[in-house]
Amino acid sequence: MNKNFNFCIVDDDDIYQFTIKKTIQALNYSKSIIAFSDGEEALHFMLDNLTNEEELPDIILLDINMPIMDGFQFMEEFIKIKPKLSKKITIYMASSSVDETDIKKAHEISEISDYIIKPIKQGKIKSIIEIFLKEKNTETK
Amino acid sequence: MKANLNPETIAIIAINNDDIIYQFNDGAEELLGYSASELIGQKKTNFFILDEEYEKFKKDIASKYKIKTSHFNPYTILAQNDDYDAREWTVVKKDGTRFIAHSTLIPLKSDKGENVGFMRILKNITNQKNIENDLLRKNQVLNAAEKITMMGNWQWDTVINKVEWSSNLFNIFEVNPKEKLNFETYFSFVHPEDKDIVSASFDKSIEDKKFYDLLHRIKLKNGKIKTIQLLGEVVLDENTGEVIELIGTCQDVTEQRMAEIKFRGLLESAPDAMVIVNELGVIQLINKQAEKLFGYASKELINKPVELLIPNRFKSKHSSHRGLFFNAPKTRKMGEGRELFGVNKFGKEIPIQISLSPLKTEEGLLVSAAIRDITVQKKAENKILEANERLEVLANKLTAQNTQLADFAQITSHNLRAPVSNLNSLLGFYNIAETEEEKIIAFQKFEIVIHHLTETLNTLIEALKTKNRTSIPIEKLDFKEVLDKTIQILSGQIISTNTKISSNFEDVSNINYNKSYLESIFLNLLSNAIKYKSEDRTPEIYIYSVIEDGVIKLKFKDNGLGIDLKRHGHKLFGLNKVFHRHPDANGVGLFMTKVQIESLGGTISVESEVNVGSTFSVNFKE
Numbered sequence: 001m002n003k004n005f006n007f008c009i010v011d012d013d014d015i016y017q018f019t020i021k022k023t024i025q026a027l028n029y030s031k032s033i034i035a036f037s038d039g040e041e042a043l044h045f046m047l048d049n050l051t052n053e054e055e056l057p058d059i060i061l062l063d064i065n066m067p068i069m070d071g072f073q074f075m076e077e078f079i080k081i082k083p084k085l086s087k088k089i090t091i092y093m094a095s096s097s098v099d100e101t102d103i104k105k106a107h108e109i110s111e112i113s114d115y116i117i118k119p120i121k122q123g124k125i126k127s128i129i130e131i132f133l134k135e136k137n138t139e140t141k
Numbered sequence: 142m143k144a145n146l147n148p149e150t151i152a153i154i155a156i157n158n159d160d161i162i163y164q165f166n167d168g169a170e171e172l173l174g175y176s177a178s179e180l181i182g183q184k185k186t187n188f189f190i191l192d193e194e195y196e197k198f199k200k201d202i203a204s205k206y207k208i209k210t211s212h213f214n215p216y217t218i219l220a221q222n223d224d225y226d227a228r229e230w231t232v233v234k235k236d237g238t239r240f241i242a243h244s245t246l247i248p249l250k251s252d253k254g255e256n257v258g259f260m261r262i263l264k265n266i267t268n269q270k271n272i273e274n275d276l277l278r279k280n281q282v283l284n285a286a287e288k289i290t291m292m293g294n295w296q297w298d299t300v301i302n303k304v305e306w307s308s309n310l311f312n313i314f315e316v317n318p319k320e321k322l323n324f325e326t327y328f329s330f331v332h333p334e335d336k337d338i339v340s341a342s343f344d345k346s347i348e349d350k351k352f353y354d355l356l357h358r359i360k361l362k363n364g365k366i367k368t369i370q371l372l373g374e375v376v377l378d379e380n381t382g383e384v385i386e387l388i389g390t391c392q393d394v395t396e397q398r399m400a401e402i403k404f405r406g407l408l409e410s411a412p413d414a415m416v417i418v419n420e421l422g423v424i425q426l427i428n429k430q431a432e433k434l435f436g437y438a439s440k441e442l443i444n445k446p447v448e449l450l451i452p453n454r455f456k457s458k459h460s461s462h463r464g465l466f467f468n469a470p471k472t473r474k475m476g477e478g479r480e481l482f483g484v485n486k487f488g489k490e491i492p493i494q495i496s497l498s499p500l501k502t503e504e505g506l507l508v509s510a511a512i513r514d515i516t517v518q519k520k521a522e523n524k525i526l527e528a529n530e531r532l533e534v535l536a537n538k539l540t541a542q543n544t545q546l547a548d549f550a551q552i553t554s555h556n557l558r559a560p561v562s563n564l565n566s567l568l569g570f571y572n573i574a575e576t577e578e579e580k581i582i583a584f585q586k587f588e589i590v591i592h593h594l595t596e597t598l599n600t601l602i603e604a605l606k607t608k609n610r611t612s613i614p615i616e617k618l619d620f621k622e623v624l625d626k627t628i629q630i631l632s633g634q635i636i637s638t639n640t641k642i643s644s645n646f647e648d649v650s651n652i653n654y655n656k657s658y659l660e661s662i663f664l665n666l667l668s669n670a671i672k673y674k675s676e677d678r679t680p681e682i683y684i685y686s687v688i689e690d691g692v693i694k695l696k697f698k699d700n701g702l703g704i705d706l707k708r709h710g711h712k713l714f715g716l717n718k719v720f721h722r723h724p725d726a727n728g729v730g731l732f733m734t735k736v737q738i739e740s741l742g743g744t745i746s747v748e749s750e751v752n753v754g755s756t757f758s759v760n761f762k763e
Binding site for chain 1 (some may be wrong): 165558559560561562565566567569570572586589590708712
C-alpha cells in the first residue's frame with residue numbers, strides 16, 4: 001500500500017495529539033501527520049499551501065472546542081477556501097462532546113464526512129483510511 | 142246692498158185670496174229691494190222665489206194632504222187646513238241678487254173666521270247659513286282627521302248616562318252608527334282582562350274630578366282585539382261643582398302599541414343592558430338588563446340624567462362627548478381604547494363596554510347605548526395577565542435552570558469526557574508500549590491529565606456548591622476597600638506589568654453582598670485585565686460603579702487585547718473555554734465569576750473591541 005496521503009490533526013489537547021499520532025503511526029499507513037492547536041493555525045497553513053498537494057492534508061481530524069478558532073468556525077472558513085484548493089480533503093469531526101447539538105450541527109455540514117466521539121480507537125482510524133483509499137481508487141479509475 | 146241685509150230685519154208680505162198683495166212692510170222693502178207702492182194692489186205671488194223651490198213646496202203640500210192632482214194652490218190648501226209652513230227659501234231681489242231666507246207662511250182669517258189670504262214672514266238667514274255650512278265643513282274635516290288618525294271623540298253625559306260618539310269612533314268600535322249608546326255599551330267592549338283597571342280609572346276620574354288618561358284593549362264583536370288610548374276632560378256643573386259630563390278622544394293605537402311591544406321585546410331580548418338617552422342626556426327608556434346591571438328600577442331612571450350611571454371622575458367629560466356624538470351621530474364604540482366604568486345604585490363601579498347607536502324617532506334623535514358588563518372578562522383578563530406574569534417568572538427560572546443544566550451538560554461533555562478519553566488512549570498506548578522510555582512518557586502524560594482532571598472536578602464542585610448554596614452570608618461591603626485588598630494581592634503582577642489602576646466609586650460606594658464572592662469577582666476581573674494586556678500599550682484599568690436603569694453596576698474597563706465577541710462571545714464565560722494563546726489561560730476564572738454573580742441574582746456582561754480593550758460589567762440584582 002502506498003503511503004501517499006497526509007493526516008492532519010487540529011486539536012488543542014496535547015495529550016490527545018500525542019496519543020492519536022501514536023495510533024496513526026502504529027498503523028504505518030500515512031506519509032505524514034501534521035498537527036495544529038487551533039483552527040486558525042490550520043487555516044493559515046492551508047492558505048499558504050492552496051495548491052501545494054504535497055503539503056496539503058488528505059484527511060483532517062478536527063476538534064470542536066479550541067481557542068481562537070473552534071472547529072465550526074474553521075469549517076466556515078474552509079468552505080470559503082475550498083474552491084481554491086487543488087486537492088479534495090476529507091474532514092472528520094473528532095470531539096469528546098456527546099452534546100446532541102454539536103453532533104447535529106456537524107451532520108448538517110456536508111463537508112464533514114462523519115462525527116467521531118473520542119477516544120478514537122485504532123480500528124476507527126483504519127476504517128477511515130480504507131474508505132479514503134477506496135474513494136481515491138474509484139476516482140483514478 | 143249687503144249692508145241692507147240686516148239679519149234682524151223681518152219682511153212681512155200679505156196676499157189675499159185673489160193673489161193681490163195688500164201689505165208690504167218696511168222690512169220687505171229693505172230685504173227685497175221693491176217699494177211698497179210698486180207692489181201693493183198688484184197680483185203677484187211668487188215673483189221673488191225660484192220656480193224649482195216653489196215646485197218643491199207644492200209637492201210637499203201635495204204629499205202632506207194627499208192631493209193627487211197638480212192643479213191646486215198650495216197656499217189655499219194650507220189656509221184651508223189652517224196649517225202653516227216654515228222652510229228656507231231662496232229670495233231673488235229686485236236687482237237679481239239672491240239670499241237665503243227663512244220663510245213662514247201663515248193663513249189669514251177674517252173676524253168671522255173665513256180664510257182671506259196668507260201672510261209670508263221672511264228673515265234673512267244667509268249668515269246663519271254660512272255659519273252652518275262652515276260647521277258642517279269643519280265637522281267633515283274633523284271626521285276626515287279622525288279617520289286618518291284613527292281617532293274618535295266622545296261625550297258621556299253622566300247625569301242621564303247618555304254617550305255620544307263621533308262617526309269615526311263607531312268605525313273604531315265597528316258598531317252601527319245608529320246604535321243608542323251609554324256607558325255600558327262602551328264598557329261591554331273593554332277587554333275582559335282590562336275591565337278592572339278601566340272601571341277603576343273611570344271611578345277615580347269622577348271621584349277626583351280629573352280625567353286619568355287610559356290605555357287599554359277592547360274586544361270587538363268579531364273577536365278582534367284593539368288597543369285604544371283615551372284622553373279626556375271632566376266637565377263640572379257650574380253651580381254645584383258636580384261632575385256632569387266627561388268628554389274626550391279615543392285613539393286606536395293598536396299598531397303603535399304593537400310596534401311598541403315589538404320594540405320593547407327587542408329591547409328586552411337584547412343580551413346587553415340598553416339605555417336610551419335623548420339629546421339632553423335624559424334617560425328615556427331602559428331594559429330589564431339595565432335595571433339588573435345598575436340596580437335601579439326602570440322608573441327610578443327614566444327622565445333622569447344619564448350621568449347618574451357614570452362615576453364622578455368621568456362626568457364632566459361625558460357631557461361634552463355626548464354633544465360630539467349628537468353632532469355626528471353614527472354607530473360606534475364608546476371610549477375606544479379606554480377602560481370604561483359605570484356606577485350602580487350602591488356606588489360600586491363596574492367595568493363596562495359601550496356601543497352607541499343613533500335612533501331617529503318622532504321625538505327627535507335619541508341614542509341607544511348597549512352596555513356590557515365586562516367584570517368577568519376583566520377578571521379573566523387579570524387572571525391571564527397574572528398567570529402570564531407567573532409563567533414568565535417561571536419561564537425565566539426554567540430558562541436559567543436550563544441554561545445551567547446545559548452548562549453542566551457541556552461541562553461534563555467537554556471538560557470531563559476529554560480528559561477521560563485521553564486517559565483511555567494513554568492506557569492503550571501504555572499497554573502496547575514496548576520500551577521503558579515509552580512507558581515513562583505515558584506516565585508523565587497520565588500525570589498531566591490526572592492533574593487537569595482534578596482541577597476541573599474541583600472547579601465543578603466549587604461551582605455546584607455556589608449554585609446550590611441556599612444561604613449566603615451578606616454584608617455591607619465598601620468597593621474601595623475590596624479594590625485595595627485586591628491590588629495588594631496582585632501587587633507583584635501590577636508592578637511587573639506597570640499597570641495603572643484608577644477607580645471611582647462616587648455614585649455607589651458600597652453594596653450588600655457576599656464578601657468572598659465580591660473579592661473573587663474583583664480578583665478575577667482585575668487579574669484578567671492584567672493578563673490579557675496589549676503588548677503595545679501600558680496597561681490601564683479603570684474600575685467604577687454606576688446606576689443604570691436602577692441597576693447598580695460595577696465596571697472594569699481595560700485597554701488590553703480585547704475579545705472578538707462575534708467569534709467568542711458565546712464561550713466567554715464557559716468552563717475551560719480559552720480564546721487567547723496565553724500560557725496562563727485556563728478558562729476557569731470567568732466561569733466561576735459568572736456562577737458567583739448569578740447565584741446572587743445578578744448578571745455579567747461585556748463590551749469589547751479587539752486591540753482597544755474590554756469593559757466587563759457586573760450588574761447586581763435590582
